Amino acid sequence: IRTIGVLTSGGDAPGMNAAIRAVARASAYYNIKCVGFYRGYQGMIEGDHCVLNARSVRNIISTGGTILKSARSKEFMTYEGRKKAADKLSEIGVDALVLIGGDGTFRGGQTFSEEFNIPVIGVPGTIDNDIAGTNFTIGYDTALNTVISAIDKIRDTASSHNRLFFIEVMGRDAGFIALNSGVGAGAEEILIPEEDLGLDRLLESLRRSKRSGKSSSIVVVSEGDKIGKNVYELADYVTENLPNYDVRVTVLGHMQRGGSPSCFDRTLASRLCVKAVELLLDGEKNVMVGILNNEIKATSFEEGLKEEHGINKELLRISDILST
Numbered sequence: 001i002r003t004i005g006v007l008t009s010g011g012d013a014p015g016m017n018a019a020i021r022a023v024a025r026a027s028a029y030y031n032i033k034c035v036g037f038y039r040g041y042q043g044m045i046e047g048d049h050c051v052l053n054a055r056s057v058r059n060i061i062s063t064g065g066t067i068l069k070s071a072r073s074k075e076f077m078t079y080e081g082r083k084k085a086a087d088k089l090s091e092i093g094v095d096a097l098v099l100i101g102g103d104g105t106f107r108g109g110q111t112f113s114e115e116f117n118i119p120v121i122g123v124p125g126t127i128d129n130d131i132a133g134t135n136f137t138i139g140y141d142t143a144l145n146t147v148i149s150a151i152d153k154i155r156d157t158a159s160s161h162n163r164l165f166f167i168e169v170m171g172r173d174a175g176f177i178a179l180n181s182g183v184g185a186g187a188e189e190i191l192i193p194e195e196d197l198g199l200d201r202l203l204e205s206l207r208r209s210k211r212s213g214k215s216s217s218i219v220v221v222s223e224g225d226k227i228g229k230n231v232y233e234l235a236d237y238v239t240e241n242l243p244n245y246d247v248r249v250t251v252l253g254h255m256q257r258g259g260s261p262s263c264f265d266r267t268l269a270s271r272l273c274v275k276a277v278e279l280l281l282d283g284e285k286n287v288m289v290g291i292l293n294n295e296i297k298a299t300s301f302e303e304g305l306k307e308e309h310g311i312n313k314e315l316l317r318i319s320d321i322l323s324t
């Protein structure tokens with residue numbers, strides 16, 4: 001392998017820059033050329049790229065977002081789009097790829113690699129943490145810290161006004177952010193897609209907490225929750241059924257994706273990406289790298305993208321006990 005291409009794709013996540021830096025620096029260390037593609041797969045299709053040497057990635061380890069930009073390319077989902085991308089790679093002379101992103105990024109990369117015989121390594125970068133082949137994805141820890149600092153602030157005003165807040169957090173189809181931030185911020189209830197609490201139980205729990213003398217409450221709702229209502233409808237439903245609650249809604253939204261990455265995310269990104277480059281040099285292909293029980297390991301895309309991604313439901317029990 002003489003040239004490695006790197007890109008960031010899908011929703012951005014804090015720590016992606018640390019990951020790009022690690023790919024560029026590890027490539028330089030092993031005397032390999034490194035090329036960055038802009039806007040994920042779309043940049044690859046268009047041949048929109050830059051050379052990344054060790055100095056081009058200076059001072060980015062601490063920054064949020066991604067210097068390579070990110071996108072969800074519709075064109076890459078078609079064979080024609082992927083063919084154009086493969087042609088661009090041979091034109092530029094890229095022989096292998098490091099793909100930083102989430103499950104969609106990995107699925108696209110796997111198909112591409114099988115169709116055009118280009119070795120790819122996936123590096124999990126998404127705030128959602130919804131990838132089975134790793135205990136932690138890059139960006140998740142930072143997002144959690146952003147969420148709990150926001151909830152702490154909301155708690156201040158909730159308490160001053162004796163209010164009940166529904167706080168919606170990200171996590172397209174997964175409840176990792178809601179579950180862990182909910183426990184970390186001491187939420188009353190946590191609603192996640194992996195566990196249907198049911199509206200009756202929610203009302204009962206809120207009644208109970210009022211009876212126990214609580215004057216304000218926080219309910220953390222994952223955006224992917226399947227309780228059958230969006231967070232505003234949920235708040236209306238609770239207001240109708242529990243008129244003695246003064247209810248407000250906060251949707252945290254994209255602030256969860258920004259900000260300087262935590263030390264954990266920077267270190268994780270650095271470890272995963274050095275491993276990704278080393279795997280390519282060892283002739284490995286079509287795997288993702290992840291951290292499993294504190295070891296950096298390669299896992300096949302099939303295994304790494306399994307539906308069952310191991311959310312820790314025990315945390316719901318902990319939350320129940322602690323919100324008593």
Ligand code: F6P
Binds near residue numbers: 128223
């Ligand atoms: O996958 C990361 C994520 O932030 C999800 O949590 C969220 O559902 C989605 O991306 C939002 O996507 P977009 O930025 O395209 O609105």
